[in-house]
Every structure is written in C-alpha cells, then in structure tokens.
Amino acid sequence: MRLHQLEAIVRRVSEVHPDYLYFKEQLVMVNAGISGEDEVQFFLQELVMPHRVIRNLSFLNTQQQRHEIDFVIIFASLILCFEVKNVAGTLHFDTDASQFLRTRADVTERFPNPVEQLNRHLRVISSFFPNIPIHGAVVIANRRAIIASKPLDFPIFHADYVLSFIEKNLVQYAEPLLDINEVYNDLMMLHSPKKESFTFTLKQLKRGIFCEKCMAKMHFVHGKFLCPSCRFQNKYAYFQALHDFRLLVDTKITNQQFCELCELTSRHVAKRLLQFFPVFYKGGYSYYEIPEQIFTIIHD
Structure with a gap:
C-alpha cells in the first residue's frame, strides 16, 4: 500500500506541494528496499530443504511497539531472521558506538544501526519460541557495496552468501524441534501491516x-x-x-x-x-x- 500510494503521489501531486520532495525521497527509499529484498529472495529460491519464508513480517509486541522483519525463514531445527540493507558505498559497522556508516564520494553518512534493529527483532521472536534456536544476520543486497569493517560476533555479509550461511546453521542445528507450518501460521497470525495513509484533496492533484x-x-x-x-x-x-x-x-x-x-x-x-x-x-x-x-x- 505504501509503495502504491507514494507512486500515486509522485505521479499526481503537484511539485509545489511542500512535502513533494519528501514523498519523492521516500519512494526512492521504498523502491531500493524492495530491490534489496528481491536480491535476497533470488537466492532463497534455491533452498531445497523443507522451509517456509515470511517476507516483511510486521507486528506489534505486547508493549504495542512495532517490529518489521525483512525475512523470517523457518526450518524444522531453527528460525533465521534477515535484516536487508540495499546501500552502496563503503560500509563501516561500529557496534561499540552503535553506528552504521556509509562513505561515498568522500561523504560519510550515519544510518540506523541494523545490528541493533535485528537484535531487537530476535529478542521478541525468541520470546515466542523460547526453546528454539533463533539467529539472524544483516544482509547487504547492493553488489557494489564494500563491507570495510564489521563486528566479529555478528554475521554481516553480501546476499550471495545467504545460502552458505543457512547451510552452516543447518549443520550446527540439525535436530528437528518444530513443525514448520505451525510456526509459520503462528507468526502470520501476528502479522498486522502498518496502516499508513496520505490524504489529499482533488484540488491538490494534477x-x-x-x-x-x-x-x-x-x-x-x-x-x-x-x-x-x-x-x-x-x-x-x-x-x-x-x-x-x-x-x-x-x-x-x-x-x-x-x-x-x-x-x-x-x-x-x-x-x-x-x-x-x-x-x-x-x-x-x-x-x-x-x-x-x-x-x-x-x-x-
């Protein structure tokens, strides 16, 4: 819904609208996010072992705080969560300062720390399934990005390593512990996409x-x-x-x-x-x- 609304805004709302540039930037960001997720989805299609994939799982926790997880992959022995970032440039992950820095054309920018974002998601998923191994990784979907520095204790890698990461985890956690479809249904029962709408009048449209x-x-x-x-x-x-x-x-x-x-x-x-x-x-x-x-x- 958000993507379609942003597309309609950029197509229909006048460029003199005070928030037009904001909406245009948001559309670029949403499209980049979708492209990054498509890159990860491409590799996940090669999985042959039984599994279920939930893309863009969105729900509220007991404190009514929203969680939006790019990918949840359910296997019989564990659950994996991926936070996907589609950014170009040279990337630096500093967990001590909780910084995710991107340098491009000699300009350095700070973005929200995806490691902390994912840790937050992993904690709440673990609370739902306390006896199940639950792990995650930050996946860089942009093929031109360079991961210059990252923490040693948290997996951060390019999208083409997704299958290898999954295989290593399945070797480590091989004992079947859960019903894949049951866990999938439990998570989908929680799924409640964020309802965000932009309202305009006819006079504001081209x-x-x-x-x-x-x-x-x-x-x-x-x-x-x-x-x-x-x-x-x-x-x-x-x-x-x-x-x-x-x-x-x-x-x-x-x-x-x-x-x-x-x-x-x-x-x-x-x-x-x-x-x-x-x-x-x-x-x-x-x-x-x-x-x-x-x-x-x-x-x-």
Missing part, C-alpha cells in the same frame, strides 16, 4: 490522463485516450487516474469529480466511462465505487 509510455497528457479522441507526443493510445487509460484518486482522496467519486480529475468537458462521456463501476446514491449525489483491483477489470 489534472488529466498521463501517458504510461512518456507521461505526456493524453486527449480523449473517438472513445480512446491518445497521446499527442508518442501516439500511444489506450481505451482504459483513465483507470490509472481512478486508481490514484482511490489511493489519495477517496474510494468513491462523482461524475463531476471525475470530469475535473480527467479534464473531460462532457459529463455524458464521463458517465459512459464510469459505467463499469458500481453506483450508489447518498445525500442527493451519485457516487461511483472505485474497486481496489481496478486493473483486473477487462471490458472489450
């Missing part, structure tokens, strides 16, 4: 239908949306505008709001375009419900 190929404004011509720049045409290009509206403003829209959003001059054309969506009446107004899975709707 108007028009944007070409998915070149982002130029499209024109509605003979029942289709046509891009005057690259000549791409799409009968259902307005679905993206409705999707963005649903994420940023409301799950329902009026004919007038739709005309404003898509820069349509005819309410009759708007009504034809909205005919695929459920309509209901409230307070003397007609509203069209925008489905969450709008892109799965196909009409020929």
